Amino acid sequence: MSDISLKPISPARDFDDVLDLTERARDYVVLEVGHPANDAYVRDFFEACPPGKTPDSLIHFAVMRGQEMAGIVGIAAGYEQPDDWWIGLMLLDPAYRGRGIGHTVIKLIRRLARNEGIAMLKLSVLDANPRGESFWRREGFVMHRAAPATPESDGHDRVVLRYQIREDD
Ligand SMILES: CC(C)(COP(=O)(O)OP(=O)(O)OC[C@H]1O[C@@H](n2cnc3c(N)ncnc32)[C@H](O)[C@@H]1OP(=O)(O)O)[C@@H](O)C(=O)NCCC(=O)NCCS
Structure with a gap:
């Protein structure tokens, strides 16, 4: 999808x-x-850092289809390991889902x-989001570890998935 x-x-x-x-x-x-998105949700997208990281490690992209913003991606560079990229959020407008745009975005990333x-x-993907998890698995991501909810967390059980970058990526 060029x-x-x-x-x-x-x-x-x-x-x-x-x-x-x-x-x-x-x-x-x-x-x-x-609850629906609000200013705090967007501030979090732009500013929330994983443990031990600072805002200068964050990378934010809009997924553009021509001139239209079809989605967003947020990445923390150097989390959890120095040569990891942690995809904190990848979110497409529902009107653009299910047509291979996510597949193209992952190829670009x-x-x-x-x-x-x-x-x-x-x-990490929410246990409550099985379609999301099957998307990542189809893209070659594999189980890294379980990340169950803790008393301090937001109540979601998650799994952490990983993808090893290859020479031909
Ligand atoms: C997950 C997501 C980025 C995939 O992008 P996409 O362009 O829809 O994916 P593709 O068209 O390349 O692939 C289709 C697959 O994506 C997944 N998918 C499709 N619609 C979806 C939806 N509404 N929610 C979650 N996953 C979806 C399914 O695995 C689907 O495969 P299937 O048709 O066999 O069920 C996109 O659907 C999305 O933004 N979903 C909501 C947010 C989300 O779940 N983000 C991931 C958080 S970890």
């Missing part, structure tokens, strides 16, 4: 467009946080990661 690209985005320029996208993707946001010398992609 009309799909990843465009770097920032809160200063793109906050309102990301809020609009997350409002369109209400189904997933409600599943994840229990794998290539970017390989060019940056990254060895592994990782992410």
Whole structure:
């Protein structure tokens, strides 16, 4: 799908467009946080860091189909290992799902990661999101570890999946 690209985005320029996208993707946001997207959700997308990381490790892209924002991707570089990229969120507008755009986006991310010398992609997926998990597994991600809810967490059981970057990515 050659009309799909990843465009770097920032809160200063793109906050309102990301809020609009997350409002369109209400189904997933409600599943994840229990309510529709708001400013705090978007701030979190741009600012929330995994343990031990700082905001300069975060990379944010819009998934563009031509001039339209079809989705967003957030990555933490160097988490959990120095040569890992942790995909914190990949979210498409429902109107753009199920047509291979996610597959194209992962191909683009794998290539970017390989060019940056990254060895592994990782992410966690909610147990409550079996379609999401089957997407990642079809893309070659495998079980890394279980990440059950803890008393301090948001109550979701998750699994962490990993993908080893290859020479031909
Ligand atoms: C998961 C997601 C990024 C995949 O992108 P996509 O363009 O829809 O995927 P593709 O068209 O390349 O592949 C289709 C597969 O994606 C998954 N998928 C399709 N629609 C989905 C949906 N509404 N929610 C979750 N996964 C979905 C299914 O595994 C589907 O395979 P199937 O048709 O055999 O069931 C996208 O569907 C999405 O944004 N879903 C909601 C948010 C989400 O679950 N993000 C992942 C969090 S870990």
